[in-house]
Amino acid sequence: YVLWGISVLPAFSILSILFLRLAIHKLPEEQMAISGCLALGPIGTGAFALLLLGKQSIHILQAAHLAELGAVMHSIGIVGSLLLIGFGMWWLAIAVFTIYKKFSMNFHLGWWGLTFPLGVYSFSILELAKQLNLVGMAYIGYCLSILLIGLWLFVIIKTLLGAYKGSLFMSPCLIAEKKLAH
Template identity: 60%
Template sequence: MQQPQQLIRHFTPNWFTVNMGTGVVALLLSASPLMTAFCEELARILWLANIVLFILFVVLYSLRWLFYFHEAKQIFQHSSMAFFFGAIPMGLATIINGLVKFMPQHLDLAEFLWGVDVVLAVTVAVGVPMLMFVYQQHQLKTMTAIWLLPIVTAEVVASSGGVLLAHLPASQAAMNLLFGCYVLWGMSVLPAFAVLTILLLRLALHRLPEAQMAMSVCLALGPIGTGALALLLLGQQAPRILAACHLVELGNLMHYAGIWISFILLGFGLWWFAIALFTIYKHSRTGLSFNLGWWGLTFPLGVFDLAILNLAQQIQSQALLYIGFSFAGCIVLLWAMVMVKTIQGVYRGSLFFSPCLMSMLEKA
């Protein structure tokens, strides 16, 4: 293993994708329609472990800014690492959702953390694209799906808002939160679809991304799955909340629209899933080396499956329910494989590498 100071010096925000992947697996286990006491306890353990990891990562990254400030700020100019700022609020969102699920008695804390997460998400969703426009250099040929990471943050906290709303009484404040979540959804999903359009053009003109970025294609499922999940969660609460404000017709419309649009989004997601599988298969024939980018598999697939499970429960479809449950089992196995490889990489010290630091040293 590397020396502690070197771990801190090379610590980058892409480590927070571990929180995203671990958190979504905990939520999947707790959302399973065939959940057993074992799955419930395993989900709780994973959620608690995820909190420990999140705190550890926050400490390590804060120490990097404290002791290696000049090197840490190079991330603002780097053409890929800045996108991983989005992993921080998304990792926190999985913890907030788990707090509501496993410790509903601490709802006030969940509301506070959600407010903090909204500020983080909006800052990242707007700030990182501004860095792209002003300080960074980009080309269509080198563009990948990681462009989505900062943008997707707003819809992730919107879906977390839907989880919170299920535990709040119908009131004017709840209505404001509901509409605010729809605004967050709009400032994320629509720009994300614009990025997906650019990604499709990039794939058509410059072929598949290189092997080390092959897993990143799965990130396309993130905004699609989270977009569907947010509409389902918010739409499910809309009739109850808006009825108290004499807007019951609007609430019913939001509910039915959420179900209808989620079907369309899931179909779109299946298309991108096929593209991602083809990309991974194509590169696997020549060999795929493990890196932290493999965590790009778990969260997008996880939120996509959470949307399937929620939709199945709302329309009471047993077939869709079993499809979602089977998919969840595959995701849990995938998470276990990636986690084992990550632990091995941590022990060997091979995963602690800061591209923005290397770029700065090469220019020196």
Template identity: 50%
Template sequence: MQGGQPLAALSNPKEAIRQFTPNWFAATMGTGILALALGQLPGNIAVLTQLGKALWLFNIVLFTIFTAMYAARWVLFFNEAKQIFGHSTVSMFFGTIPMGLATVINGLVQYGLPAWGDLVISWAHALWWIDVAMALACGVLIPFMMFTRQQHSIDQMTAVWLLPVVAAEVAAASGGVIAPHLSDASAQFNMLITSYVLWAYSVPVALSILVILVLRLALHKLPHENMAASSWLSLGPIGTGALGMLVVGSDAPTIFAAHGMASIGAVAAGIGMIAGIMFWGLGLWWMLLAILITVRYVKTGIPFNLGWWGFTFPLGVYAVTTLKLGAMLELVLFDVLGILFVVMLTVMWLVVAGKTTAGAYRGNLFVSPCIAALNAKQAGR
């Protein structure tokens, strides 16, 4: 391979589209959550907020490019693109598309609203319903394909199973961010209730997968080093579940009161706070375990692949949750830990983004396991 030439690993530039998979959208998740976290650090440091906004704008460009490339793959290489439905690993990454979009939507509220005014809320509202539709579809259709046409076994299981399921609770947390900014009380109420449904649609299923994952790790030990980053994915649904309860719960008193249910709103706020704290504690266990597992992998060497983006979003959403708890509880401990987690996230993002940029430039990251599996199947006939 001639590393100094762009796309040197590909026979032609069009091959990048042919080999494009949803795994790339994990980069928009990691980039988006760092952008949001930088703007939520204690003290509202202007330079970090501006840096976060710039990163959010860059993430919009990334998401747009990836969407165009993946859409082009379905148009130009339909037969190969549809192979993803039968692939036991790559199909899971469908969930990264709505989750990547959610970071863009949240940024509209966090960065777009102060800069461009209330018009962006209409955009966020519309995009959120699109995100919800995709999350609902991923959450049930991918498991259905797991049950009917894909080959799985406990010893080959990883936390990647969580990706299609978690998209709904990410949308729920986004609903909690957007709802207070809607001008119509009925729209606020619809979004609040939908967010609770999305949370319930996702979190219990994710927790059940985590139970199976613990059993799998105890019986079959750690997965192959190619899946090293998957150890962090377990932190994602826990952190997002906590964040969802916190933000939706904080909206509940006002929105329920506007519909004559003030007492329910007060209870919902209390449940949100307690659930958020308890989920944060569970997340701490998983994070410490993920750190120990990662240290073990590092000793033997971890080959780089797009799965490394799994190091970023789960840590990022846990960091944002920690900062949210610090702001709501006014406890310095959470502020300090939140800052520490954002620093860790920043370092990891720089490493992964650098390696991804280099791999994309050379072209060696544009590899579709679905095509490889199809070619092997055809060769075996």
């Protein structure tokens, strides 16, 4: 739980700054729009960790003759992960909107920013569905996982092709600067 606090809580400070930036300034440039999904990383990881910590606390605290506390920690893990998954749905909507408004098909290495955040968010939904036996939520997790597999295949193919052609290793911010210069 200490490690969860060390990692997830500072990430929420950064997410607050990101939200402030989105509220005050315009949406990111087209080459950076894909980075909108990065917020799902700490949210999904935090939810997944709460679920696993809560699940294991039942067994660990029972061995220490604190079975009631283990049940409470498990419940706190479920409620906390529900809150984080809901927060993640909001950030996912923001990311989809940003990508929809500013998306560019110019592939760059920043596209890898789609895979990990969507992966941990999907796993947290699937784990919550498993612990609560919620079939509908499991289907949401399956759909996100299928989307993740498709995105991963697309990104790995584009990465290999770009590396082979030598067109891949260019920073998105430098591309935007070149457009402004012309």
